[in-house]
Amino acid sequence: MLGKGLLGIYLSALVLLPIAALLAKSSTGGTSAFWREISNPEAVAAIKLTLVISAIVVVINAVFGTLIAWVLVRDELPGKKVVGALIDLPFALPTIVAGVVLLALYGKGSPVGIDVAFTRTAIALALLFVTLPFVVRSVQPVLHELDVSMEEAAESLGARPLTVLRRIVLPSLAPAIISGVALSFARAVGEFGSLVLITGNLPFKTEVGSVYVFGQIQNENLPAAAAVSVVLLLAALVVLGALTLVSQWRSRHVL
Numbered sequence: 001m002l003g004k005g006l007l008g009i010y011l012s013a014l015v016l017l018p019i020a021a022l023l024a025k026s027s028t029g030g031t032s033a034f035w036r037e038i039s040n041p042e043a044v045a046a047i048k049l050t051l052v053i054s055a056i057v058v059v060i061n062a063v064f065g066t067l068i069a070w071v072l073v074r075d076e077l078p079g080k081k082v083v084g085a086l087i088d089l090p091f092a093l094p095t096i097v098a099g100v101v102l103l104a105l106y107g108k109g110s111p112v113g114i115d116v117a118f119t120r121t122a123i124a125l126a127l128l129f130v131t132l133p134f135v136v137r138s139v140q141p142v143l144h145e146l147d148v149s150m151e152e153a154a155e156s157l158g159a160r161p162l163t164v165l166r167r168i169v170l171p172s173l174a175p176a177i178i179s180g181v182a183l184s185f186a187r188a189v190g191e192f193g194s195l196v197l198i199t200g201n202l203p204f205k206t207e208v209g210s211v212y213v214f215g216q217i218q219n220e221n222l223p224a225a226a227a228v229s230v231v232l233l234l235a236a237l238v239v240l241g242a243l244t245l246v247s248q249w250r251s252r253h254v255l
Helices: 002-026 030-038 041-074 080-087 095-106 120-145 148-156 161-190 209-218 222-254
Strands: none
Touching (some): 002 222, 030 041, 030 222, 041 120, 041 209, 041 222, 080 120, 120 161, 148 161, 161 209, 161 222, 209 222
């Protein structure tokens, strides 16, 4: 009981108190001030851009993250350990370092001839870079534990590979994919370091929510920064909650 009490106090101090402080700061001036800050055209544009590109990125991650996990687990790929280590690179890199890396790769003088700096494409590439590992690392353990004999039995009964994938593999992987997608979305919505350099932070064009918040803090407009932060937090929580419910339903359905 004592351990649970200490755990509750620790989590409250670590999570609930900062959120409560954020909510308090965002409500400075009342509801009308909060609404005024989040309905500011620049803030609306930044929030929309963040949510739309984050949604696009997680869909791409769901597909390619699952494919990469499949290759790492099921296929004999030369240099598989190296590829596995590279997948974790975004976890190891400080996000501002990731921003420098991306700017060097996709900015002016790019060694691969791709200059998309200060465009919305740069936002998507940066978010793909930092969020891909979430799906891969969520799906990999499930693939390791997946009973291959079920797939072999289905194939022996005449099921085509696409049917096996659709009726056996994907339903088993769905909860893990959804979990990875939820984590990817939450990370994408709040990402800052990898974006602040390569996007150029152009209002109504490449300014995402996190960079808008940073700009408001620099302008000493903390209530506006807090208000937009609350909107981004709520968006992330809603998506996380919805995907968690879907994942739980899928788990029960598979079982």
